[in-house]
Amino acid sequence: MEYKIQDVEKAFEGEITERLGNNAYVIKINDVEHQVKILTMDSRGIEFILDQKYHKVKYLDNTTNEMNIVIDNVPMTLNMHSRFDEIVFKNSGGGATGNAQLSLKSQIPGKVVSIAVAEGDSVKQGDVVCTLESMKMQVSVKSHKDGSVKSIKIKQGGSVAKGDVIAEIE
Amino acid sequence: MEYKIQDVEKAFEGEITERLGNNAYVIKINDVEHQVKILTMDSRGIEFILDQKYHKVKYLDNTTNEMNIVIDNVPMTLNMHSRFDEIVFKNSGGGATGNAQLSLKSQIPGKVVSIAVAEGDSVKQGDVVCTLESMKMQVSVKSHKDGSVKSIKIKQGGSVAKGDVIAEIE
């Protein structure tokens, strides 16, 4: 299997090469072998000793291809795909990221203090779209891309939850 | 329902007198009413506010009539029975405690260092029956009653777990 880690350029090829029994394994990562001994494990987390060093890992949200994990308090995101997947992905035009996305979503919950744009306005990336209030502070929500405001999904004085769509920008 | 608490002479009569909804109750204990508001609850524990005071309770081993609970870090044992049960219990000659019990059980796990009695010996309550070693210390296990040693269930040099029978004394 091939692994990509967010913010890390290098790709990793990894597999189990030996099952030693008694919860011990040999794992090969980019042609280097490592000793692994599992101490505890369930679907949400694992504790193991990798080459004499203890690690505690929590598995947060996982999809088939993406894992959000916390390693010794450091959050990390992994993408996994077999070589075959990668070829399909590239051929289907994949590779461009988020920018194609329509919806501007709120990263925080809060009360809508003011809305700075109207439907049909054109906006540049970084322009303020609205102002939210949360924890006694006012926070600006900025456009994630250049485009024009197709629709506004919030109302002044209303509340938004984390992840709610604020506007569609196209 | 009537409640008895280990080490507390007084008996308690308790029942719910009102279900106020929203996890709030009125409970009557020995004719005094108390306000209860439940904050969290599952089968293993409960957090509630009783007359403006927060409590955290853990339910450990429970049988139909006996509960082992920990209240704000204080362990307590409750016995419960309806009035009807009590009548049956008394009429059947109940009331005498542990002394009728045959088995002398180990309260600790350990290695058997020495056995001080033989089968057929007569022992008095408090006589040493055997010596165990645990955590680098030697601990004597003493007879829980007067009687004669019917059988010995351990071997010198062997191990015992907490709760294992050491000897039957009758």
Add this chain to the structure above:
Amino acid sequence: MIEKVLIANRGEIALRVIRTCQRLGIKTVAVYSDEDYNSMHVKKATEAYHIGEAAPAKSYLNQEKILDVMLSSGADAVHPGYGFLSENDDFARLCEKNKINFIGPTADSMNLCGDKMRCKSAMLKAQVPTVPGSPGLVKDVEEALNIANKIGYPVLLKSVYGGGGRGIRLVTNDKELREGFETVTSESISAVGKSAIIVEKFLEKTRHIEYQMCRDKHGNAVHLFERECSIQRRNQKLIEQTPSPVVDQKTRDRIGELVVKAAEAVDYTNLGTAEFLRSDDGEFYFIEINARLQVEHPISEMVSGLDFVKLQLDIANGEPLPFKQKDLKMNGYAIECRINAEDTFLDFAPSTGPVPDVTIPAGPNVRCDTYLYPGCTVSPFYDSLMAKLCTWGQTFEESRTRMLNALNDFYIQGVETSIPLYKTILETDEYKNGQLSTDFLKRFNIIERLKKDLKEEKIKNSETAVAAAILHSEYFKSRIQNSTQSNSTWKNKLD
């Protein structure tokens, strides 16, 4: 003698007050909003009373409701904590009227401290130097523009009812001033229900240095040394330390004497803080008095050995201070990091929600004041401060390395925190060398350096991450086998 204290607050400061009261055998009364049923302060107090809805105006700022609880619970004193009603002189007066011992200054003194302009005049009279700015409240945005142009940009707009960095904006030109005027007004109204603005010269490359004041009801006053709180973001303190690397004993004594004068000038009683700006040329300018126990008080407790809440209770009981200035000596070095629920990379936006898991750091000379516990929730209705992590050392280096260790051990699942930012700051040579100023983050490009650190951390952990991913799929594979076969590697010990 105070026997039962109502704590008109929530979060870590309510717990802080409860802890000392408990130890002294004083009963405590907690109050809580709909949002706080499951909060730690409810669990730890002797009694707890529900006082209303989540919004502060409906609960923690609701004076009548809190008074009701004081009277019905039989509390003889109230501790306001910080924020909420702590600097509301109407509330202090309400307590005074109802013969409830308000643990803090008198309503009159609080009113004077809170009125930044009258306070400033009192300081000038007492020969305590202050920052150039508007001689009083500005009527409107036009007057603010005039003054700003007279003293020269950049200037600060401050709501006199603000505090703790809220209701304050730095503006560098007329346009920003017009915008800022509106924001400050609305933030102040939303936080405390009113607003009134002053204009002040903004001094560049300044340090924020404050002194702990302490004065009893008999007029005995001392200072309990300084704290340097220069690591800030938008006037919000992030990291505090004591002693300040630029305050030697001579300076400490000299400014300390001014602080005692300042306390006398406003007839201050109980504990409070006199805040100063120190310009790059070493001059100190008084900015304001915080008429309450401050967030960062633990570091002063660490170097003085005193329990400030006990001291507050003793003063409120009318006892004379048990020491004189010459009896007090600083011992060692202390640092505080304010662990906030905020996303450094999202412009420090608040991050709220459930915290399923948390590991609180511990160890010699580590103190963590927090309301967090596994399963708690960080509420969007209140302050983003989740924990105050403090460490002490015989040397500055010792307190710094202990803090790094503690930050590494601190794990809060579910919300973004300022912990990674502090790790980066504490590792910079600039911080180690004490090159502090209120624009530290910008001046030393900290956010970019944080990004770099996080990336390196991820690279360092790459192989562990891959190993964890491989084992995760092995686990599920073996569970699938389990359900069809009887023989499995995981059979014995793994869930």
Add this chain to the structure above:
Amino acid sequence: MIEKVLIANRGEIALRVIRTCQRLGIKTVAVYSDEDYNSMHVKKATEAYHIGEAAPAKSYLNQEKILDVMLSSGADAVHPGYGFLSENDDFARLCEKNKINFIGPTADSMNLCGDKMRCKSAMLKAQVPTVPGSPGLVKDVEEALNIANKIGYPVLLKSVYGGGGRGIRLVTNDKELREGFETVTSESISAVGKSAIIVEKFLEKTRHIEYQMCRDKHGNAVHLFERECSIQRRNQKLIEQTPSPVVDQKTRDRIGELVVKAAEAVDYTNLGTAEFLRSDDGEFYFIEINARLQVEHPISEMVSGLDFVKLQLDIANGEPLPFKQKDLKMNGYAIECRINAEDTFLDFAPSTGPVPDVTIPAGPNVRCDTYLYPGCTVSPFYDSLMAKLCTWGQTFEESRTRMLNALNDFYIQGVETSIPLYKTILETDEYKNGQLSTDFLKRFNIIERLKKDLKEEKIKNSETAVAAAILHSEYFKSRIQNSTQSNSTWKNKLD
């Protein structure tokens, strides 16, 4: 310079050493037995190596195995902690031979300290007063009987390889002496593999007062004040405090000078402890040197402000002491309670097993050194010490009330602990007044008073218990209804 330390120990002391190393950027190597796969020291060290079976002889006492790990891991130093190999001079010598920096005294000095009789002669030569007793090892039980009858009962039988209260018995007549001789021999053999016995006069109503010694490789020596450890049970320390209520500054200096002499007399280097008995008439008698970092070192750290593990590393690195005696001053008061896994009402028998839940106390001036975490196990193979709870205060009363608060907050599910006992002790007037002696528990009838306290606590909690029981059955009743009806009180928020 030490760069990588192997810690030849487990439990809280391994964690204690790791913490300081981590902060100083020194790598740590943990070793662990079959029983300790999931122990905290394995999780916190830079590297961890498995060394054998659960029984100490097969792992933590296995010198060859530990040496193998030292060599293969590239550790340049070893910290022995306390217990296990910490006072084994063969092991110290093995390290010396292999050019591993043993963090402690030299093998020769350790050998001299460990040989209680040679050590006693060295003390007499240095004019440090000692307790009357056998002039050397006793050959057999007959010689022991002779000496006991000469100096008069009661006497102590001590294995010279004992320590920490093991391998020691108080006997009051010939019959007890015969029995005790056997027990001491067998306990000592089972703990360290060998035994040799001395006889000593047992002084009644004595206090156990010990001094922290500190001497560098250049011959500079100081003492780091005294600790009073009189609250004991069968020579096992339970509660320690510093300063001692009966040691004034003059006595501290006077005995402190003897301690420096004692360290010189045995050419002691690094940190160690000189133990004394203080008779009721105020005389001090040297009893022995503990040639290691002691369990109760944290309270001395608290009043001195020093990090003893750092000091140990610095001394091992050959650095001269950074202070002289006159630079050292005690600051405040500290208490330690040893939280043991034992059942007070079962003759203090060990209590072992899984600990599903634990709450570690925290707060200002509270320090808890422990290996406990929710889900850990207390092993029957090792020491019963689970945690060391220490508190500091500016006054004794402050440290005492903080300790009571912390004990109340400490919850360990699954095993019996000494926490309730300590709560009772700390609340007695006798403890508050400093009426300490090694027979404190018997003298003041503590166990009976503990029973009374526990009973009162249960009576106080009766109504809460009944309420909890009622709600428990209501919960199950409502769940049964749930499965047949759609409408339930519990529907919204409860599991």
